[in-house]
Amino acid sequence: MPALSMKAARRWPGLAEVLAGEGRAWLFVAKTLLALYLAAWLAMWLRLEQPATAMITVGIVMHPHSGMVLAKSFYRALGTLCGSAFGLALMCVFPQQRELFLLSLSVWVALCAGGATLYRNFMSYGFVLAGYTAAIVALPAINDPLGVFDSALMRVSEVMLGLVVAGVVSDVLFPERLRPLLRQRAREHFAHFIDFVRGSTGGSIPRAEMEQAHLRFVRAAVELENLRASVIFEDPEVRARSTRMRLLNQHNMAAATSFQSLHHTINRLQREGRTAEVDALIALYRPLGAALATAPGDLHEPAVLAPRLRACARQLPAREAELRAGLAPGRAQLAFDTGATLLRRFLDELCAYVEVELALRGRVQRGGVERVHFRRGNDATGAAVAVLRTFLTMTVLSAFWIASGWPFGASAMLLATIFSGLLAAAPNPLTSAFVTLLGFAGGILAALHVAYGLLPGSSGFVMLVAASLPFLAIGPWLNAHAEFGGMGGGFSIGIVYILALKDPMVYDLAHALNDAIAQLAGVALAAASFVFVPRVTGSGWQRRRQVRRLRGQVVLAATAPLQGLPWRFESVSRDLFHQVIVHTRPGSRRSRELLAWALAVQESGRALIELRQQLRASTASPEVRAAVDRAVQAVAQLYHRPDAGRRQQAEDAVRAAIDACAGTPTLRPRLYQLLGALRDDESPLAAWTSAGEPADAP
Amino acid sequence: MPREIAIWGVLVPGLLPVFLGSLLLMVLVDLLIGRYGLHRYVWHPPLFRLALFACLFGAAALLLLH
Numbered sequence: 178m179p180a181l182s183m184k185a186a187r188r189w190p191g192l193a194e195v196l197a198g199e200g201r202a203w204l205f206v207a208k209t210l211l212a213l214y215l216a217a218w219l220a221m222w223l224r225l226e227q228p229a230t231a232m233i234t235v236g237i238v239m240h241p242h243s244g245m246v247l248a249k250s251f252y253r254a255l256g257t258l259c260g261s262a263f264g265l266a267l268m269c270v271f272p273q274q275r276e277l278f279l280l281s282l283s284v285w286v287a288l289c290a291g292g293a294t295l296y297r298n299f300m301s302y303g304f305v306l307a308g309y310t311a312a313i314v315a316l317p318a319i320n321d322p323l324g325v326f327d328s329a330l331m332r333v334s335e336v337m338l339g340l341v342v343a344g345v346v347s348d349v350l351f352p353e354r355l356r357p358l359l360r361q362r363a364r365e366h367f368a369h370f371i372d373f374v375r376g377s378t379g380g381s382i383p384r385a386e387m388e389q390a391h392l393r394f395v396r397a398a399v400e401l402e403n404l405r406a407s408v409i410f411e412d413p414e415v416r417a418r419s420t421r422m423r424l425l426n427q428h429n430m431a432a433a434t435s436f437q438s439l440h441h442t443i444n445r446l447q448r449e450g451r452t453a454e455v456d457a458l459i460a461l462y463r464p465l466g467a468a469l470a471t472a473p474g475d476l477h478e479p480a481v482l483a484p485r486l487r488a489c490a491r492q493l494p495a496r497e498a499e500l501r502a503g504l505a506p507g508r509a510q511l512a513f514d515t516g517a518t519l520l521r522r523f524l525d526e527l528c529a530y531v532e533v534e535l536a537l538r539g540r541v542q543r544g545g546v547e548r549v550h551f552r553r554g555n556d557a558t559g560a561a562v563a564v565l566r567t568f569l570t571m572t573v574l575s576a577f578w579i580a581s582g583w584p585f586g587a588s589a590m591l592l593a594t595i596f597s598g599l600l601a602a603a604p605n606p607l608t609s610a611f612v613t614l615l616g617f618a619g620g621i622l623a624a625l626h627v628a629y630g631l632l633p634g635s636s637g638f639v640m641l642v643a644a645s646l647p648f649l650a651i652g653p654w655l656n657a658h659a660e661f662g663g664m665g666g667g668f669s670i671g672i673v674y675i676l677a678l679k680d681p682m683v684y685d686l687a688h689a690l691n692d693a694i695a696q697l698a699g700v701a702l703a704a705a706s707f708v709f710v711p712r713v714t715g716s717g718w719q720r721r722r723q724v725r726r727l728r729g730q731v732v733l734a735a736t737a738p739l740q741g742l743p744w745r746f747e748s749v750s751r752d753l754f755h756q757v758i759v760h761t762r763p764g765s766r767r768s769r770e771l772l773a774w775a776l777a778v779q780e781s782g783r784a785l786i787e788l789r790q791q792l793r794a795s796t797a798s799p800e801v802r803a804a805v806d807r808a809v810q811a812v813a814q815l816y817h818r819p820d821a822g823r824r825q826q827a828e829d830a831v832r833a834a835i836d837a838c839a840g841t842p843t844l845r846p847r848l849y850q851l852l853g854a855l856r857d858d859e860s861p862l863a864a865w866t867s868a869g870e871p872a873d874a875p
Numbered sequence: 876m877p878r879e880i881a882i883w884g885v886l887v888p889g890l891l892p893v894f895l896g897s898l899l900l901m902v903l904v905d906l907l908i909g910r911y912g913l914h915r916y917v918w919h920p921p922l923f924r925l926a927l928f929a930c931l932f933g934a935a936a937l938l939l940l941h
Contacts, residue, residue: 349919352921412914412920414912541910
């Protein structure tokens, strides 16, 4: 086979790629079918009531990457337990009050759909499932409240069976692992970062290049965190490394911020034409470049880099004193101190980063490390809109059900529940709702053909497999091709629900058709709700709000308790930025504006945190403390609502604090950096700078 | 151990607590394996984990319920 595809690759270069992609797709189809039939067979063997529920679970959970399956299964199991407990409780509280029962169910499902939009990883699945399980436990028992416990037990057993089968099949048979991807991405990112630092030791970096680098590093940081959160379910070795990987990411983010601040400082000095200070700082910086320039084979080898960087950090103070003596006292030395403080901080963080990377590459993980978390900037408003939309959908369906006495209202409600949750988390809900609806309709037609055309003539499980296999294979095949979007999911759920495999099989065409119509109505209503209550993510309103929240991170840096604040600031500001930037066109005016704000927030916020930490540790007099506090609050006010007056106030307050701190050498460089950030003519704050002022007179 | 146990008046198979206990044990074993990187001595780690779990659960169930 390899020889064949090699030959093919030489003759038609595109073909080998297509073949490899198709191979993966068909492997996925085969695994999904095996899991589906295994779940169906086991459910029949265990005499569970509805093998279809186990099959649907498999259909929803299966994913080409096995780490994904286990992660999904874990959160799904949690969601299932919560949902079934809630469904049971609901049935006990309102057995004869259909209005209150349906209202409470709608609220629960809506809250779960909101929770699903709040998280961007598989926890969102847990929320979808918590809503869906409550509905499948409670709705079928609505006419028979006494049987609700047995029904709940059956549903939970079926869902759990589906989870176990899907997990085992996808993890044991030809697993496609995420761990190599994680390792490759982590190493690439490490190499990029080291290369970028090495490449920029010669002097200044243009702002545009810095913006692109920031964008790349933020993407990598968020992507690595997302991958880590999934891979820990796949591999115990990754789980043992999980805390360290988080720490690695945090050190990397901290180092990136310090690096940017250092370069902003050098760039500003250069633009002001202060060559003596710039030359001194670049001379101070040069040994770092030498430490990173190792033999070509070891360029990205932490075992080689770590000792060299440590040695470089040890020599730094002596070199600093020497270079400082060559500068004129006063302004020039203050500017130099600012740069040197940043360089020292950056070097410390870079050493820590490389050392954690070195420890991660070891085979055995020893000792504990500091526990840090990647905090997310979750958006409560977006979730509230999803809650509202789902609540409206469910209430409209409930009202219609009660008013019309529709016998199949439960089916419509159930399907609306599933798709409200699934679609709320989709990237482009209106399109994918339409595509899903198409897939669902196709699945129903296929199921009717199989159930009433092929199955009556067959007997036994083997014949059942033979009759339904070609049709069941369509769903996973569509799923394996990303260009079909949600069509595969709709198809799979449609075919399995209407097929309703059972032992013995029940044939009732009228019932099946009524059910199909009700389910289609449920899916259609869940889709239509996106027209009436559109999704806020990606809208201009949402973007402006997110940018305001990003600026709010500076306020947070100025006011929140200092414990753990640096880690929190670095991760939340990046996560927020990443959420907004994916909805802007690269290179557009909005994207540029956002990047400019992100860099300004990163520099000022981190400077404020450093300043507050130094202030807490120092023995400054109360007057000095008051002056620094005023400066911190003025900068926070400026970022809260930027305008010319506040910018001027902030600048005055910082200048006053610099004058007040004449006797405290630890605080002055930080304040001076803050002043530089406020006066930076390339930052978005420059729009409010009043022209014609003295450039710099501390 | 009894074949069925009552939890708040609901009869539950005695295998369920054994199953949960084996899961917990498996998590501990995984922690050790992950820490010392022992999976590199194994051909197919997921299969090994599944088999190990089957052994743990089977042994516990036979010892406790037989």
